[in-house]
Amino acid sequence: MTLLTRTTQGVFAIAPTPFDNEGGIDFASLGRLTDFYASVGVTGLTLLGQMGEAPKLSHDESVRVVRHVLKRTDLPIVVGVSAPGYAAMRALSTEVMSAGAAGVMIAPPHTLRTDDRITAYYEGAAEAIGADVPFVIQDYPLSFSVEMSPAVIARIASALPGCVMLKHEDWPGLEKISSLRQLEADATMPRLSILCGNGGLFLDFETERGADGAMTGYCVPELLVDVVRHTSAGEREAAHDAFDAHLPLLRYEQQPGIGLAVRKYVMMRRGLLASDTQRNPGAALSVRARGEVDYLLSRLSRKDDRVALPT
Numbered sequence: 001m002t003l004l005t006r007t008t009q010g011v012f013a014i015a016p017t018p019f020d021n022e023g024g025i026d027f028a029s030l031g032r033l034t035d036f037y038a039s040v041g042v043t044g045l046t047l048l049g050q051m052g053e054a055p056k057l058s059h060d061e062s063v064r065v066v067r068h069v070l071k072r073t074d075l076p077i078v079v080g081v082s083a084p085g086y087a088a089m090r091a092l093s094t095e096v097m098s099a100g101a102a103g104v105m106i107a108p109p110h111t112l113r114t115d116d117r118i119t120a121y122y123e124g125a126a127e128a129i130g131a132d133v134p135f136v137i138q139d140y141p142l143s144f145s146v147e148m149s150p151a152v153i154a155r156i157a158s159a160l161p162g163c164v165m166l167k168h169e170d171w172p173g174l175e176k177i178s179s180l181r182q183l184e185a186d187a188t189m190p191r192l193s194i195l196c197g198n199g200g201l202f203l204d205f206e207t208e209r210g211a212d213g214a215m216t217g218y219c220v221p222e223l224l225v226d227v228v229r230h231t232s233a234g235e236r237e238a239a240h241d242a243f244d245a246h247l248p249l250l251r252y253e254q255q256p257g258i259g260l261a262v263r264k265y266v267m268m269r270r271g272l273l274a275s276d277t278q279r280n281p282g283a284a285l286s287v288r289a290r291g292e293v294d295y296l297l298s299r300l301s302r303k304d305d306r307v308a309l310p311t
Contacts, residue, residue, distance in 0.1 A: 001100050001102070002076045002102055003103060003134050004076065004078065004102050004136070004165055005164055005193070006164045006191045006192055008043075008164070008165060008193040008195075009043070009193065009212040009232075010044070010213045010228060011042045011043050011044075011195075011214045011215075011221065011224045011228055012042065012044040012046045012078055012195055013037050013216075013217060014197075014217035015030075015034070015045050015069070016033075016051055016217065016260065016263060016264055016273075017030070017047075017053050017057065017279075018033065018264075018273050019053075019277045019278065020274065021275050023279045023280060025057075025061060025065065026273070026274055027068055028274070029272065029273045029274050029275075030065065030068055030069065031072050032272055033267070033272050033273065034069050034072045034073050035072070035073075036272050037075070038073050040225060041222075041229075042075065042221055042224075042225060043076070043213065044077065044102065045069065045075055045077050046079075046080065046105065046215055047065060047066055047069060047077060047078070047080065048062055048065065048079050048081070049217070050080075051259070052080065054082075056280075056282075057279075059088070059092060062092060063092070063095045063096065063099075066079055066095075066096045066099060066101060067099050077096075077100070077101045077102055078101065078102055078103050078136060078215070079096040079101045079103075079105065080104070080138075081093045081104040081105065081129070082106055082138070084109065086124060086125065086128035087128075089106070090128040090129055092104075093129040093130070094130075097129075097130075097133055102134070103135055104133060104135050104136070105135065106122070106125050106129075106136065106137065106138065107140065107144055108121060108122075109121070109146075110144050110145045110146060113146075115149065115151065115152040115155065118146065118152050119152060119155050119156055122160060123159065123160065126160045130162075131161070133162055134162055134164045134165070135164070135165075136164070136165040136166070136167050136195075137153065137165070137167065138167045139153070139166055140170075141169075142169070142170075143169075148170075150176055150180050150183060154180070154183050154188055157189050157190055158189050158190060163192070164192065165193040165194070166192050166193070167195055167197055167215050168195070168196045168206070169196070169197035171198055171202070173202070173206075174202065174209050177194060177196075177206060177209040177211055178210065180194065180210075181209070194210065194211045195211065195214055195215035196211045196213070196214050196216065198216065198254070199253055199254045199259065200214055200218040200223065203224060204227060204231075204240055207227060207231040207232075208231060208236070213228045218250060218253065219249070219262065219263045219270075220246060220266070220300075220304075220306070223242060223243070223246045223304075226239070226242040227243050245300065245304055249293075249296045249297070249300055252293065253266075258285065258289070260278060260283070261278065261283045261284055261289075262285065265285055265290060265293060266293060269297065270307070271310070294309075
């Protein structure tokens with residue numbers, strides 16, 4: 001079993017949870033999606049994130065999803081285990097790590113307002129899941145309303161050896177990446193792997209600022225792999241050229257409230273999902289919105305034939 005470390009790099013694609021038209025988990029689509037991710041060169045997968053509709057799954061369903069993917073692929077798997085209390089977090093962490101997961105991701109509850117409370121929360125979480133379980137801090141203030149300064153992230157990383165990765169989703173957040181890397185250079189904090197989210201919307205410059213890659217779920221994950229690969233190779237123009245071609249679709253997918261609907265629709269159009277259904281409550285694209293997405297895909301296919309759709 002490969003575990004996350006503080007030097008983990010690459011692209012961990014956040015996988016949506018496929019549902020059939022009645023809202024049941026579509027394991028056939030989940031298997032097809034898993035195979036697709038492996039075929040396009042991602043480093044790993046993240047399951048049960050926000051875009052995986054984790055809060056809509058029962059504990060048993062969550063475990064079944066993780067076990068299904070782990071049996072399908074050798075890619076390292078990160079599992080979102082965020083929960084209102086430590087008991088549920090501990091229960092899910094224990095099951096998925098026993099099944100072979102590489103680590104877990106923990107988001108802060110929206111009630112945390114001071115550095116001391118944020119640090120204490122993650123200390124409690126680390127105790128709950130076990131000191132030997134690698135975990136990812138999910139730093140997404142736009143969604144969780146919790147502001148984590150570089151100083152508090154450094155505090156957590158220094159105090160808890162199990163904290164090996166930051167999922168960086170602050171916005172704007174480029175200066176935070178630079179600040180964290182400077183703290184590391186000054187030996188004020190240990191190194192953390194930094195993978196970035198926000199649908200990849202800022203990945204072109206995040207990688208230049210020192211991020212190790214991406215942990216997000218853009219509907220064309222090949223682009224994320226391209227940007228990380230080109231940047232790592234010092235091919236700045238190639239990285240930005242690839243990114244710029246996808247920017248209109250990236251932007252459209254980033255709309256609050258319908259981002260997952262766009263993502264699932266594109267993946268359905270690409271033949272990966274049998275249905276773009278979200279489990280209730282969930283959003284759906286209007287006929288006009290679907291036409292706009294089809295138009296963007298058509299334009300993008302002129303520059304990236306990997307998104308060409310069947311006629």
